[in-house]
Amino acid sequence: MLAEKYLRAPMMPHIWCPGCGNGIIMQAVIRAIDKAGLDQDKTVIVSGIGCSSRASGYMNFDTLHTTHGRALAFATGVKMAKPELNVIVLTGDGDALAIGGNHFIHACRRNIDITTIVFNNSIYGMTSGQYSPMTPAGQFATTSPFGNIDRNFDVCDLAKAAGATYVARSTAYHAASMPDLIVKAINNKGFSVVEAIAQCPTYYGRRNKLGGPVDMLNWQKEHAVNVAAAARLTPEQLEDKFVIGELHNSSAPEFTEKYDQLVARLQGRE
Numbered sequence: 001m002l003a004e005k006y007l008r009a010p011m012m013p014h015i016w017c018p019g020c021g022n023g024i025i026m027q028a029v030i031r032a033i034d035k036a037g038l039d040q041d042k043t044v045i046v047s048g049i050g051c052s053s054r055a056s057g058y059m060n061f062d063t064l065h066t067t068h069g070r071a072l073a074f075a076t077g078v079k080m081a082k083p084e085l086n087v088i089v090l091t092g093d094g095d096a097l098a099i100g101g102n103h104f105i106h107a108c109r110r111n112i113d114i115t116t117i118v119f120n121n122s123i124y125g126m127t128s129g130q131y132s133p134m135t136p137a138g139q140f141a142t143t144s145p146f147g148n149i150d151r152n153f154d155v156c157d158l159a160k161a162a163g164a165t166y167v168a169r170s171t172a173y174h175a176a177s178m179p180d181l182i183v184k185a186i187n188n189k190g191f192s193v194v195e196a197i198a199q200c201p202t203y204y205g206r207r208n209k210l211g212g213p214v215d216m217l218n219w220q221k222e223h224a225v226n227v228a229a230a231a232r233l234t235p236e237q238l239e240d241k242f243v244i245g246e247l248h249n250s251s252a253p254e255f256t257e258k259y260d261q262l263v264a265r266l267q268g269r270e
Contacts, residue, residue, distance in 0.1 A: 006030045006040070008060050015054060017125075019213030021172035021198030025119055026055045028175055028196070029090065032182035043086040046075040048100060050092035051126045052119030052198075069099030072107045075114050083256040086186065089116040093134035094124045097153055101133070108162035111190040112255040117182065118155055118193060121200035129203030140207045155195050160248045165190035167248035171197040173220040174244060181246060190254050197224075197242075 007030075016022050033043060046064045047053035048071035056063040066074045071089050079087045096104050096118050107114060123141060124130040131141035131148045134155065138147050159167045166188035170178040178196065185192035199205060199216035210216050227245035230238060 028178040031179040048095040094132035123204040159193040166192035171220040
C-alpha cells in the first residue's frame, strides 16, 4: 500500500545496483513521511545529482531533481517561497559535502526548516567510484588507487557545529529504527540532518574487498553503537565504532519565521 501511494510505478524498475542500500533508505523515508502524517500534496522532495539523488524521481510527490551540490539551495528557495510546505532533501555524501558543502553549512547556520537525509555510501557511486569527503582515510577509490590520504568529515559533528538543531545517524542495516529518527527530524522546527549509512558493493565494497551486500550490512551491525550504549564505553572501546541514534536535539529561532517577522515589522504589521 505504501509503495502504491508513494512511488511512481512508471519509473520502475530503479537503476540502483543489486545490493545497494539506497532503496532501503528511500523506504525508510517513505515510512517516516507516512508515520508523520504529512500531506502528500504539501510535501516537496528535493535532490541533487548522484546515485541517491535518483530517489526523488521515484517518489510520488512534487519533486525537484536539481544540479550537483545545489539541492539545499533549491530547497531553501522552495521553503522561503512557500514556508507552509514540508521540504525534504535527499542527497549523497559527495553531493552534500563536496560541491554542496558550503550550502550545507549555511543551511545549518540559518536553521531553516528543512529535513536533509544524507545517504552516505563513502564513495561517488554514479560516476565510477571516486573518493568523496566521507571516504575513510586509507580506503581505495578510482581517484585514490594507493589509498585515500584525506581525513573524512563526520557529517553529524559538522552539522551540529554549524547550527543544525536536530542531528541523527542510522544505517541501512537498522532500517526498522531509521524511520523513527526521520520522523523526529521532520517534526523538528529547524534544520534537521539524518546521516544514513549505506552500502555500495559495486564500487566501494569491491575495491576495498569488503565482500558483498550482506557482508557490508553485517559490518554496519558490528560497528554501530547506540548512543545510550556509547555513553558507557571508553574512547578506546569506541575507536573503531560509530554512534547511531539521536545525537543532537536543541531549539533555536527558525529562519523563515524570523524572515516573516522582519517583513511584518517593516510593513508595520507588528
